[in-house]
Amino acid sequence: MPSVPRDLDAFFAANTPRIHQELFDFLRIPSVSARSEHRGDVARAAEWLAGSLDRAGLRTEVLPTAGHPIVLGEWRGAGDAAPTVLVYGHYDVQPAEPLELWASPPFEPTVRDGRIYARGAVDDKGQLFLHVKALEAHVTVRGALPVNVIVLAEGEEEVGSVNLESFVAEHADRLRADAVVISDSAMFAPGLPSILSSLRGMAYFQIDVEGPSTDLHSGSYGGAVVNPAMALARILATFHDEAGHVAIPGFYDAVQEWPARVIRQMRALPFSDDAFLHEVGAPALGGEAGYTTLERLWTRPTCEVNGLLSGYTGEGAKTVLPAKAMAKVSCRLVPDQTPQEIERLMVAHVEHVAPPGVRVTVRHLHGGRPWRAELDGPLFDAARAALAAAFGTEPVIVGEGGSIPVVGDFERILGSPVLLMGFGLPGENAHAPNEWMSVDNFDRGMRAVATLLEELGRR
Ligand code: BES
Ligand code: MN
Ligand code: MN
Numbered sequence: 040m041p042s043v044p045r046d047l048d049a050f051f052a053a054n055t056p057r058i059h060q061e062l063f064d065f066l067r068i069p070s071v072s073a074r075s076e077h078r079g080d081v082a083r084a085a086e087w088l089a090g091s092l093d094r095a096g097l098r099t100e101v102l103p104t105a106g107h108p109i110v111l112g113e114w115r116g117a118g119d120a121a122p123t124v125l126v127y128g129h130y131d132v133q134p135a136e137p138l139e140l141w142a143s144p145p146f147e148p149t150v151r152d153g154r155i156y157a158r159g160a161v162d163d164k165g166q167l168f169l170h171v172k173a174l175e176a177h178v179t180v181r182g183a184l185p186v187n188v189i190v191l192a193e194g195e196e197e198v199g200s201v202n203l204e205s206f207v208a209e210h211a212d213r214l215r216a217d218a219v220v221i222s223d224s225a226m227f228a229p230g231l232p233s234i235l236s237s238l239r240g241m242a243y244f245q246i247d248v249e250g251p252s253t254d255l256h257s258g259s260y261g262g263a264v265v266n267p268a269m270a271l272a273r274i275l276a277t278f279h280d281e282a283g284h285v286a287i288p289g290f291y292d293a294v295q296e297w298p299a300r301v302i303r304q305m306r307a308l309p310f311s312d313d314a315f316l317h318e319v320g321a322p323a324l325g326g327e328a329g330y331t332t333l334e335r336l337w338t339r340p341t342c343e344v345n346g347l348l349s350g351y352t353g354e355g356a357k358t359v360l361p362a363k364a365m366a367k368v369s370c371r372l373v374p375d376q377t378p379q380e381i382e383r384l385m386v387a388h389v390e391h392v393a394p395p396g397v398r399v400t401v402r403h404l405h406g407g408r409p410w411r412a413e414l415d416g417p418l419f420d421a422a423r424a425a426l427a428a429a430f431g432t433e434p435v436i437v438g439e440g441g442s443i444p445v446v447g448d449f450e451r452i453l454g455s456p457v458l459l460m461g462f463g464l465p466g467e468n469a470h471a472p473n474e475w476m477s478v479d480n481f482d483r484g485m486r487a488v489a490t491l492l493e494e495l496g497r498r
Contacts, residue, residue, distance in 0.1 A: 041428040043486045044493055050176045051485055058485070059155075059478070061091065062168050063148040065130075066157040070164075072107055072131035072198045081107045081194045084130045084164075088192055091171055096178035097190060104202040107131060107194030114174070114188045122495055123187040125216035125455065127445065128167030128223060129196035132159035133470045140472035154475035161476035162469040166222035166462055167192060169481055173488035185496025189216060193445070196223075199243065199405025200444040207445065207452050218418045218495065219449045222484060224439055224461030225469075227308060229477070232426035232434040232487070234419065235459035236301060237337060240372030240409030241442040242381040243345075246271065246389065248364045249398040254350075255360040264360060265396030268349040271364040274399070277392045278342045278368075282328040285342050285370075287388045293375045297338050301411075304436045305333050318466060337438030341371045371440065378406025407444025412457065421494035422458050429487035434460070460487070 051058075070084035071077040085108045089099045097112035110130065115123075135145035135158045143149035148157035155165065170190070177184045191214065193203050207214060226233045250267040251260070280286045312332055316324055326335040349364035351357040370381050382403040393399040414436060426434040439459075446457050462484035468474045 040431060041424050041490075043428050043490050046180045047176050047489045047493075048486065050180050051482065051489075054172075054176075055482060058172050059481075062155070062165060062481070063157075065091070065164050065168055066148040066155075066159055067146050069135070069146045070131050070159070070194065071134050072195050073134055078107075081131055085110050085192075085194055088130050088167075088171075091168075092174075092190055095171055095175035097174065097188070102206075104195075104206060106198075106202050109194070109203075109206060110190070110192040112188075112190035114178075114184050116183055117185065117187045117496070121186050122217040122498075123189065123215070124492065124495060125189045125191060125214060125219045125449070125453070126170050127191050127193075127219060127221045127449070128170065129163045129194065130167060130192050131194040131197050132162070132164065133197050135472075137472060142473055145472075145474075150478065153478050155478060155481070156473060156475045158474055160474050161225075161463040161467045162474065163196070163223045165476040165481055166484065169462065169484040170220075170222060170488050173485050173492065176485070176489050177492060185492050188492075189214060196443065196445075199241075200407065201405055203445045204448045204452075207448050211452055214453055216453060216455050219446075219453070219455045219457040220488075220491070221443065221446070221457065221459050222461050222488070223443055224441070224459055225463030225465060225467060226461065226480070227435055227437045227465075229464055230430065230432065232430040232432065233437045233461065234414065234422055234426070234434050235439050235461070236304075236414055236436050237373075237411040237438045238409060238446055238459070239337075239340070239440055239442055240376065240378060240407050240447065241444065242370045242372060242378040242385070242406045243404045244368045244370075244382075244385060245402045245404055246274065246366045246368060247400045247402075248274070248393075249362065250396065251360070251362050254362050257358040257360040261360050265394060266360055267364040267397050268361050270394050270397045270399070271347075271349065271366055273394060274389055274392055275344060275366060275368075277388070283326050284328070285340065287342065287384055289384045290340065290342075290381070293377070293380060294340060295374050301436075301438070302334075302338075305337065305438060306331075308333065308435060308437065333438070336440040338373060340373050340376055343369055343371075345369050371442065372409045374409050374411050377408060378403070382406070405444070407442050408447030408451075409442075410446045410450065410457070412450075416456060417498045418456050418458050418495070421491055421498060422460055424494050425487045425491035426460060428490045429483045460491075462487075
Protein backbone atom coordinates (compact mmCIF):
# COMPACT_ATOMS: atom_id res chain seq x y z
CA MET A 40 0.00 0.00 0.00
CA PRO A 41 1.51 3.42 -0.93
CA SER A 42 1.74 6.00 1.85
CA VAL A 43 1.34 9.75 2.26
CA PRO A 44 4.77 11.50 2.05
CA ARG A 45 6.17 11.89 5.59
CA ASP A 46 6.90 15.61 5.58
CA LEU A 47 3.46 16.49 4.26
CA ASP A 48 1.85 14.18 6.77
CA ALA A 49 3.77 15.94 9.55
CA PHE A 50 2.57 19.33 8.28
CA PHE A 51 -1.04 18.18 8.45
CA ALA A 52 -0.54 16.63 11.89
CA ALA A 53 0.84 19.92 13.22
CA ASN A 54 -1.58 22.29 11.45
CA THR A 55 -4.92 20.52 11.37
CA PRO A 56 -6.51 22.34 14.35
CA ARG A 57 -5.68 25.70 12.75
CA ILE A 58 -6.93 24.49 9.36
CA HIS A 59 -10.25 23.45 10.89
CA GLN A 60 -10.64 26.87 12.51
CA GLU A 61 -10.01 28.53 9.15
CA LEU A 62 -12.58 26.30 7.48
CA PHE A 63 -15.10 27.32 10.14
CA ASP A 64 -14.48 30.98 9.28
CA PHE A 65 -15.18 30.19 5.61
CA LEU A 66 -18.37 28.33 6.58
CA ARG A 67 -19.59 31.28 8.67
CA ILE A 68 -20.03 33.39 5.52
CA PRO A 69 -23.58 32.76 4.23
CA SER A 70 -22.68 32.70 0.52
CA VAL A 71 -26.15 31.72 -0.72
CA SER A 72 -26.00 32.34 -4.47
CA ALA A 73 -29.75 32.03 -5.06
CA ARG A 74 -30.69 34.97 -2.84
CA SER A 75 -30.08 38.57 -3.83
CA GLU A 76 -29.95 39.64 -0.16
CA HIS A 77 -26.80 37.50 0.17
CA ARG A 78 -25.03 39.12 -2.78
CA GLY A 79 -22.58 40.87 -0.45
CA ASP A 80 -21.93 37.65 1.46
CA VAL A 81 -21.14 35.79 -1.76
CA ALA A 82 -18.67 38.54 -2.68
CA ARG A 83 -17.19 38.37 0.84
CA ALA A 84 -16.71 34.59 0.52
CA ALA A 85 -14.90 35.15 -2.81
CA GLU A 86 -12.54 37.67 -1.18
CA TRP A 87 -12.01 35.39 1.82
CA LEU A 88 -11.12 32.47 -0.46
CA ALA A 89 -8.79 34.65 -2.53
CA GLY A 90 -6.99 35.69 0.67
CA SER A 91 -6.54 32.10 1.67
CA LEU A 92 -5.17 31.12 -1.78
CA ASP A 93 -2.88 34.11 -1.59
CA ARG A 94 -1.47 32.97 1.75
CA ALA A 95 -1.00 29.47 0.30
CA GLY A 96 1.38 31.09 -2.20
CA LEU A 97 -0.77 31.43 -5.33
CA ARG A 98 -1.19 34.54 -7.47
CA THR A 99 -4.84 35.33 -6.98
CA GLU A 100 -7.56 37.37 -8.68
CA VAL A 101 -11.26 37.88 -8.09
CA LEU A 102 -12.89 38.30 -11.50
CA PRO A 103 -16.37 39.76 -11.89
CA THR A 104 -19.01 38.05 -14.07
CA ALA A 105 -22.57 39.04 -14.94
CA GLY A 106 -23.46 37.19 -11.73
CA HIS A 107 -21.21 36.23 -8.82
CA PRO A 108 -17.42 36.53 -9.08
CA ILE A 109 -14.93 33.85 -10.08
CA VAL A 110 -11.84 33.33 -7.95
CA LEU A 111 -8.72 32.39 -9.88
CA GLY A 112 -5.45 31.32 -8.26
CA GLU A 113 -2.28 30.40 -10.18
CA TRP A 114 1.10 28.91 -9.42
CA ARG A 115 3.27 28.30 -12.46
CA GLY A 116 6.66 27.74 -10.91
CA ALA A 117 6.99 24.08 -11.92
CA GLY A 118 8.01 25.08 -15.45
CA ASP A 119 6.76 24.33 -18.95
CA ALA A 120 7.80 20.69 -18.86
CA ALA A 121 5.73 19.94 -15.76
CA PRO A 122 2.03 19.18 -16.03
CA THR A 123 -0.63 21.76 -15.16
CA VAL A 124 -3.54 20.83 -12.90
CA LEU A 125 -6.77 22.83 -12.80
CA VAL A 126 -8.64 22.53 -9.51
CA TYR A 127 -12.33 23.47 -9.68
CA GLY A 128 -14.80 23.98 -6.85
CA HIS A 129 -17.64 26.26 -5.80
CA TYR A 130 -17.79 28.60 -2.83
CA ASP A 131 -21.52 29.29 -3.08
CA VAL A 132 -24.03 27.28 -1.07
CA GLN A 133 -27.69 26.34 -1.18
CA PRO A 134 -30.22 28.29 0.90
CA ALA A 135 -30.34 26.96 4.48
CA GLU A 136 -34.13 27.01 4.92
CA PRO A 137 -36.06 25.52 6.69
CA LEU A 138 -33.97 26.90 9.55
CA GLU A 139 -36.07 25.35 12.33
CA LEU A 140 -34.95 21.87 11.26
CA TRP A 141 -31.27 22.55 11.96
CA ALA A 142 -29.94 21.18 15.26
CA SER A 143 -27.29 23.95 15.26
CA PRO A 144 -27.37 27.17 13.19
CA PRO A 145 -26.37 26.59 9.53
CA PHE A 146 -23.73 29.32 9.50
CA GLU A 147 -22.28 28.52 12.92
CA PRO A 148 -20.17 25.40 12.20
CA THR A 149 -20.44 22.88 15.03
CA VAL A 150 -18.59 19.58 15.47
CA ARG A 151 -20.67 16.68 16.76
CA ASP A 152 -19.78 12.98 16.52
CA GLY A 153 -16.81 13.61 14.27
CA ARG A 154 -18.86 15.67 11.81
CA ILE A 155 -18.71 19.34 10.91
CA TYR A 156 -22.31 20.56 10.70
CA ALA A 157 -22.87 23.67 8.56
CA ARG A 158 -24.38 24.72 5.24
CA GLY A 159 -21.59 24.21 2.70
CA ALA A 160 -19.56 21.92 5.00
CA VAL A 161 -19.44 19.25 2.30
CA ASP A 162 -21.05 21.06 -0.70
CA ASP A 163 -18.63 22.45 -1.52
CA LYS A 164 -16.67 24.77 0.77
CA GLY A 165 -15.15 21.97 2.88
CA GLN A 166 -14.11 19.97 -0.18
CA LEU A 167 -12.76 23.04 -1.99
CA PHE A 168 -10.86 24.19 1.08
CA LEU A 169 -9.07 20.88 1.56
CA HIS A 170 -7.49 21.46 -1.86
CA VAL A 171 -6.31 24.90 -0.79
CA LYS A 172 -4.70 23.40 2.29
CA ALA A 173 -3.03 20.62 0.30
CA LEU A 174 -1.44 23.35 -1.85
CA GLU A 175 -0.41 25.28 1.26
CA ALA A 176 1.20 22.14 2.66
CA HIS A 177 3.43 21.70 -0.40
CA VAL A 178 4.42 25.35 -0.58
CA THR A 179 5.17 25.52 3.16
CA VAL A 180 7.09 22.25 3.43
CA ARG A 181 8.84 22.11 0.06
CA GLY A 182 8.79 25.75 -0.98
CA ALA A 183 7.15 24.72 -4.27
CA LEU A 184 4.37 22.71 -5.87
CA PRO A 185 5.22 19.53 -7.83
CA VAL A 186 3.04 20.69 -10.76
CA ASN A 187 1.67 23.97 -12.11
CA VAL A 188 -1.68 24.70 -10.53
CA ILE A 189 -4.72 26.78 -11.45
CA VAL A 190 -7.56 27.05 -8.93
CA LEU A 191 -10.92 28.10 -10.39
CA ALA A 192 -13.71 28.61 -7.86
CA GLU A 193 -17.13 29.85 -8.86
CA GLY A 194 -20.01 31.36 -6.88
CA GLU A 195 -22.89 30.19 -9.08
CA GLU A 196 -22.77 26.40 -9.19
CA GLU A 197 -25.89 26.01 -7.08
CA VAL A 198 -27.82 28.23 -9.49
CA GLY A 199 -26.72 26.46 -12.65
CA SER A 200 -23.24 27.91 -13.43
CA VAL A 201 -24.87 30.23 -15.96
CA ASN A 202 -21.79 32.42 -16.53
CA LEU A 203 -19.10 29.77 -16.34
CA GLU A 204 -19.19 28.17 -19.78
CA SER A 205 -18.51 31.48 -21.51
CA PHE A 206 -15.80 32.29 -18.94
CA VAL A 207 -14.04 29.00 -19.65
CA ALA A 208 -14.34 29.57 -23.40
CA GLU A 209 -13.01 33.13 -23.19
CA HIS A 210 -10.11 32.18 -20.93
CA ALA A 211 -9.39 28.80 -22.52
CA ASP A 212 -5.72 29.60 -23.15
CA ARG A 213 -5.11 30.65 -19.59
CA LEU A 214 -7.06 27.67 -18.19
CA ARG A 215 -5.40 25.07 -20.43
CA ALA A 216 -4.47 22.12 -18.20
CA ASP A 217 -3.38 18.50 -18.45
CA ALA A 218 -5.94 17.50 -15.85
CA VAL A 219 -8.95 18.91 -14.04
CA VAL A 220 -9.43 17.79 -10.44
CA ILE A 221 -12.71 18.28 -8.57
CA SER A 222 -13.91 17.31 -5.10
CA ASP A 223 -17.65 18.01 -5.06
CA SER A 224 -19.17 14.55 -4.66
CA ALA A 225 -19.44 11.73 -2.15
CA MET A 226 -17.70 8.43 -1.45
CA PHE A 227 -19.83 5.35 -1.99
CA ALA A 228 -19.56 4.32 1.67
CA PRO A 229 -17.54 5.31 4.76
CA GLY A 230 -13.91 4.26 4.37
CA LEU A 231 -14.38 3.54 0.66
CA PRO A 232 -12.71 6.24 -1.50
CA SER A 233 -14.49 6.71 -4.82
CA ILE A 234 -13.78 8.06 -8.29
CA LEU A 235 -16.74 9.16 -10.42
CA SER A 236 -17.12 7.85 -13.93
CA SER A 237 -20.27 9.80 -14.78
CA LEU A 238 -22.55 12.70 -13.88
CA ARG A 239 -26.02 13.35 -15.17
CA GLY A 240 -26.74 16.58 -17.00
CA MET A 241 -29.62 18.94 -16.43
CA ALA A 242 -32.40 20.83 -18.17
CA TYR A 243 -34.45 22.90 -15.73
CA PHE A 244 -37.86 24.35 -16.63
CA GLN A 245 -40.58 26.53 -15.21
CA ILE A 246 -44.07 25.85 -16.54
CA ASP A 247 -46.68 28.57 -16.01
CA VAL A 248 -50.39 28.05 -16.63
CA GLU A 249 -52.65 31.10 -16.70
CA GLY A 250 -56.43 31.04 -16.83
CA PRO A 251 -58.88 33.71 -15.68
CA SER A 252 -57.58 37.19 -14.95
CA THR A 253 -58.22 36.74 -11.21
CA ASP A 254 -59.00 33.99 -8.68
CA LEU A 255 -62.71 33.13 -8.97
CA HIS A 256 -65.45 31.80 -6.67
CA SER A 257 -65.31 28.07 -7.41
CA GLY A 258 -69.08 27.79 -7.08
CA SER A 259 -70.08 30.76 -9.22
CA TYR A 260 -67.54 29.96 -11.95
CA GLY A 261 -66.27 26.40 -11.43
CA GLY A 262 -67.30 23.99 -14.16
CA ALA A 263 -67.55 26.68 -16.81
CA VAL A 264 -63.96 28.02 -16.68
CA VAL A 265 -60.88 25.82 -17.22
CA ASN A 266 -59.02 25.40 -13.91
CA PRO A 267 -55.27 26.15 -14.34
CA ALA A 268 -54.30 23.78 -11.50
CA MET A 269 -56.14 20.90 -13.19
CA ALA A 270 -54.70 21.85 -16.56
CA LEU A 271 -51.19 21.78 -15.08
CA ALA A 272 -51.86 18.43 -13.40
CA ARG A 273 -52.99 17.01 -16.76
CA ILE A 274 -49.86 18.29 -18.47
CA LEU A 275 -47.56 16.87 -15.79
CA ALA A 276 -49.36 13.53 -15.92
CA THR A 277 -48.32 13.11 -19.56
CA PHE A 278 -44.60 13.19 -18.68
CA HIS A 279 -44.44 9.47 -17.77
CA ASP A 280 -46.11 6.27 -18.86
CA GLU A 281 -47.33 3.52 -16.54
CA ALA A 282 -43.92 1.81 -16.52
CA GLY A 283 -42.12 4.96 -15.38
CA HIS A 284 -40.54 5.76 -18.76
CA VAL A 285 -40.50 9.41 -19.77
CA ALA A 286 -43.24 9.77 -22.40
CA ILE A 287 -42.09 13.01 -24.02
CA PRO A 288 -41.65 12.08 -27.71
CA GLY A 289 -37.98 11.85 -28.72
CA PHE A 290 -36.74 12.05 -25.12
CA TYR A 291 -34.59 8.90 -25.38
CA ASP A 292 -33.45 9.37 -29.00
CA ALA A 293 -29.93 10.54 -28.11
CA VAL A 294 -29.42 8.15 -25.17
CA GLN A 295 -26.39 5.90 -25.70
CA GLU A 296 -25.84 2.37 -24.41
CA TRP A 297 -23.69 2.26 -21.30
CA PRO A 298 -20.34 0.49 -21.64
CA ALA A 299 -20.56 -3.08 -20.34
CA ARG A 300 -17.52 -2.42 -18.16
CA VAL A 301 -19.32 0.39 -16.32
CA ILE A 302 -22.43 -1.73 -15.72
CA ARG A 303 -20.21 -4.55 -14.41
CA GLN A 304 -18.43 -2.18 -12.00
CA MET A 305 -21.82 -0.92 -10.85
CA ARG A 306 -23.19 -4.38 -10.18
CA ALA A 307 -20.10 -5.26 -8.13
CA LEU A 308 -20.66 -2.41 -5.64
CA PRO A 309 -21.97 -3.24 -2.18
CA PHE A 310 -25.49 -1.85 -2.53
CA SER A 311 -28.73 -2.86 -0.86
CA ASP A 312 -32.20 -1.65 -1.86
CA ASP A 313 -33.35 -2.19 1.74
CA ALA A 314 -30.67 0.09 3.17
CA PHE A 315 -31.41 2.68 0.47
CA LEU A 316 -35.13 2.49 1.24
CA HIS A 317 -34.36 2.98 4.91
CA GLU A 318 -32.16 6.01 4.11
CA VAL A 319 -34.91 7.76 2.12
CA GLY A 320 -37.72 6.77 4.47
CA ALA A 321 -40.35 6.32 1.72
CA PRO A 322 -42.94 3.48 1.84
CA ALA A 323 -41.42 1.84 -1.26
CA LEU A 324 -38.94 2.51 -4.06
CA GLY A 325 -40.13 3.34 -7.56
CA GLY A 326 -38.85 4.30 -10.98
CA GLU A 327 -38.40 3.15 -14.53
CA ALA A 328 -39.26 -0.53 -14.99
CA GLY A 329 -36.42 -2.83 -16.00
CA TYR A 330 -33.55 -1.10 -14.18
CA THR A 331 -31.86 -1.56 -10.82
CA THR A 332 -31.79 1.31 -8.35
CA LEU A 333 -28.20 2.30 -9.18
CA GLU A 334 -28.95 2.10 -12.90
CA ARG A 335 -32.00 4.33 -12.39
CA LEU A 336 -29.91 6.83 -10.43
CA TRP A 337 -26.78 6.89 -12.56
CA THR A 338 -27.58 5.72 -16.09
CA ARG A 339 -31.16 6.77 -16.85
CA PRO A 340 -32.53 10.21 -17.64
CA THR A 341 -35.48 11.54 -15.63
CA CYS A 342 -38.12 14.24 -15.48
CA GLU A 343 -39.07 15.34 -11.96
CA VAL A 344 -41.37 17.94 -10.48
CA ASN A 345 -39.31 20.05 -8.07
CA GLY A 346 -42.07 22.38 -6.97
CA LEU A 347 -45.78 23.11 -7.48
CA LEU A 348 -47.73 26.26 -6.75
CA SER A 349 -51.39 27.02 -7.17
CA GLY A 350 -54.51 28.13 -5.35
CA TYR A 351 -55.25 27.99 -1.66
CA THR A 352 -52.82 26.00 0.49
CA GLY A 353 -53.47 27.54 3.92
CA GLU A 354 -55.37 26.17 6.90
CA GLY A 355 -58.84 24.73 6.38
CA ALA A 356 -60.90 25.03 3.20
CA LYS A 357 -61.34 27.91 0.80
CA THR A 358 -63.50 27.54 -2.29
CA VAL A 359 -61.53 29.14 -5.07
CA LEU A 360 -60.72 28.55 -8.72
CA PRO A 361 -57.10 29.71 -8.99
CA ALA A 362 -56.11 32.15 -11.72
CA LYS A 363 -52.80 30.42 -12.30
CA ALA A 364 -50.57 27.45 -11.56
CA MET A 365 -46.83 26.92 -11.78
CA ALA A 366 -44.46 23.95 -11.76
CA LYS A 367 -40.68 23.71 -11.59
CA VAL A 368 -39.53 20.66 -13.55
CA SER A 369 -36.02 19.31 -13.97
CA CYS A 370 -34.82 16.65 -16.36
CA ARG A 371 -31.59 14.82 -15.50
CA LEU A 372 -29.76 13.89 -18.69
CA VAL A 373 -27.38 11.15 -19.76
CA PRO A 374 -25.00 10.96 -22.75
CA ASP A 375 -25.64 12.14 -25.49
CA GLN A 376 -28.72 14.16 -24.52
CA THR A 377 -28.19 17.93 -24.57
CA PRO A 378 -30.11 20.58 -22.64
CA GLN A 379 -30.85 22.40 -25.91
CA GLU A 380 -32.48 19.38 -27.54
CA ILE A 381 -34.43 18.47 -24.40
CA GLU A 382 -35.70 22.04 -24.21
CA ARG A 383 -36.94 21.77 -27.79
CA LEU A 384 -38.70 18.46 -27.08
CA MET A 385 -40.22 19.68 -23.81
CA VAL A 386 -41.61 22.88 -25.33
CA ALA A 387 -43.09 20.99 -28.30
CA HIS A 388 -44.63 18.34 -26.05
CA VAL A 389 -46.21 20.79 -23.60
CA GLU A 390 -47.64 22.84 -26.48
CA HIS A 391 -49.10 19.64 -27.90
CA VAL A 392 -50.77 18.41 -24.68
CA ALA A 393 -51.82 21.78 -23.20
CA PRO A 394 -55.61 21.82 -22.89
CA PRO A 395 -57.57 24.68 -24.47
CA GLY A 396 -58.81 27.47 -22.21
CA VAL A 397 -55.46 28.29 -20.54
CA ARG A 398 -52.23 29.99 -21.60
CA VAL A 399 -49.18 27.78 -21.02
CA THR A 400 -45.55 28.92 -21.15
CA VAL A 401 -42.40 26.87 -20.71
CA ARG A 402 -39.18 28.61 -19.76
CA HIS A 403 -35.78 26.91 -19.71
CA LEU A 404 -33.99 28.26 -16.59
CA HIS A 405 -30.63 26.53 -16.88
CA GLY A 406 -28.94 23.43 -18.21
CA GLY A 407 -25.75 21.42 -18.25
CA ARG A 408 -24.44 18.53 -20.30
CA PRO A 409 -24.09 15.01 -18.93
CA TRP A 410 -20.59 13.57 -18.60
CA ARG A 411 -19.08 10.11 -18.74
CA ALA A 412 -15.40 9.13 -18.85
CA GLU A 413 -13.24 6.08 -19.42
CA LEU A 414 -10.84 6.79 -16.53
CA ASP A 415 -7.74 5.52 -18.31
CA GLY A 416 -4.30 7.07 -18.18
CA PRO A 417 -1.80 8.58 -15.74
CA LEU A 418 -4.25 10.95 -14.04
CA PHE A 419 -6.42 8.08 -12.82
CA ASP A 420 -3.42 5.89 -11.91
CA ALA A 421 -2.15 8.77 -9.76
CA ALA A 422 -5.61 9.21 -8.19
CA ARG A 423 -5.89 5.53 -7.33
CA ALA A 424 -2.47 5.61 -5.66
CA ALA A 425 -3.18 8.83 -3.74
CA LEU A 426 -6.58 7.66 -2.47
CA ALA A 427 -5.16 4.28 -1.47
CA ALA A 428 -2.38 6.06 0.44
CA ALA A 429 -4.79 8.31 2.34
CA PHE A 430 -7.58 5.82 3.04
CA GLY A 431 -5.67 2.53 3.23
CA THR A 432 -7.86 0.90 0.60
CA GLU A 433 -8.18 1.01 -3.19
CA PRO A 434 -10.89 3.33 -4.54
CA VAL A 435 -14.03 2.09 -6.28
CA ILE A 436 -15.45 3.50 -9.52
CA VAL A 437 -18.96 4.91 -9.12
CA GLY A 438 -21.56 6.83 -11.12
CA GLU A 439 -23.51 9.82 -9.91
CA GLY A 440 -27.06 11.04 -10.38
CA GLY A 441 -26.33 14.69 -9.57
CA SER A 442 -24.90 17.31 -11.91
CA ILE A 443 -21.92 19.65 -12.03
CA PRO A 444 -22.67 21.66 -15.16
CA VAL A 445 -19.14 22.79 -15.98
CA VAL A 446 -17.59 19.31 -16.08
CA GLY A 447 -18.71 18.61 -19.66
CA ASP A 448 -17.54 22.08 -20.67
CA PHE A 449 -14.05 21.51 -19.24
CA GLU A 450 -13.72 18.34 -21.24
CA ARG A 451 -15.12 19.86 -24.43
CA ILE A 452 -13.50 23.31 -24.33
CA LEU A 453 -10.17 22.55 -22.63
CA GLY A 454 -9.82 18.99 -23.88
CA SER A 455 -8.67 17.90 -20.41
CA PRO A 456 -9.55 14.69 -18.61
CA VAL A 457 -11.57 15.35 -15.45
CA LEU A 458 -10.97 13.54 -12.16
CA LEU A 459 -13.85 13.67 -9.71
CA MET A 460 -12.80 12.40 -6.33
CA GLY A 461 -15.22 13.46 -3.62
CA PHE A 462 -14.96 13.14 0.13
CA GLY A 463 -18.62 13.41 1.12
CA LEU A 464 -20.58 10.47 2.51
CA PRO A 465 -24.07 9.02 2.03
CA GLY A 466 -26.56 10.79 4.29
CA GLU A 467 -24.49 14.01 4.37
CA ASN A 468 -27.66 16.13 3.95
CA ALA A 469 -26.32 18.26 1.10
CA HIS A 470 -29.01 20.85 0.15
CA ALA A 471 -30.99 19.77 3.26
CA PRO A 472 -31.03 20.80 6.93
CA ASN A 473 -28.08 19.54 9.04
CA GLU A 474 -25.55 19.24 6.21
CA TRP A 475 -22.30 17.74 7.49
CA MET A 476 -18.85 16.65 6.45
CA SER A 477 -16.85 13.96 8.22
CA VAL A 478 -13.79 15.46 9.97
CA ASP A 479 -11.85 12.30 9.18
CA ASN A 480 -12.70 12.56 5.47
CA PHE A 481 -11.67 16.21 5.43
CA ASP A 482 -8.30 15.32 6.98
CA ARG A 483 -7.75 12.33 4.70
CA GLY A 484 -8.95 14.37 1.72
CA MET A 485 -6.17 16.93 2.30
CA ARG A 486 -3.60 14.14 2.41
CA ALA A 487 -5.04 12.47 -0.68
CA VAL A 488 -4.87 15.70 -2.68
CA ALA A 489 -1.34 16.50 -1.47
CA THR A 490 -0.25 12.99 -2.46
CA LEU A 491 -2.03 13.26 -5.81
CA LEU A 492 -0.08 16.42 -6.69
CA GLU A 493 3.12 14.64 -5.73
CA GLU A 494 2.22 11.63 -7.89
CA LEU A 495 1.31 13.83 -10.86
CA GLY A 496 4.62 15.67 -10.57
CA ARG A 497 6.43 12.37 -10.86
CA ARG A 498 4.62 11.11 -13.97
N1 BES B 1 -22.11 18.84 -5.55
C1 BES B 1 -23.35 18.82 -6.24
C2 BES B 1 -23.39 17.77 -7.33
C3 BES B 1 -23.49 16.42 -6.74
C4 BES B 1 -24.67 16.04 -6.14
C5 BES B 1 -22.42 15.58 -6.74
C6 BES B 1 -24.76 14.83 -5.53
C7 BES B 1 -22.50 14.36 -6.14
C8 BES B 1 -23.66 14.00 -5.51
C9 BES B 1 -23.61 20.18 -6.83
O1 BES B 1 -23.30 21.23 -5.94
C10 BES B 1 -25.08 20.32 -7.12
O2 BES B 1 -25.86 20.37 -6.21
N2 BES B 1 -25.41 20.40 -8.41
C11 BES B 1 -26.72 20.73 -8.83
C12 BES B 1 -26.55 21.31 -10.20
C13 BES B 1 -27.69 22.09 -10.69
C14 BES B 1 -27.96 23.32 -9.86
C15 BES B 1 -27.44 22.47 -12.13
C16 BES B 1 -27.60 19.50 -8.87
O3 BES B 1 -27.11 18.39 -9.12
O4 BES B 1 -28.78 19.65 -8.62
MN1 MN C 1 -21.49 20.96 -5.12
MN1 MN D 1 -24.98 21.38 -4.49
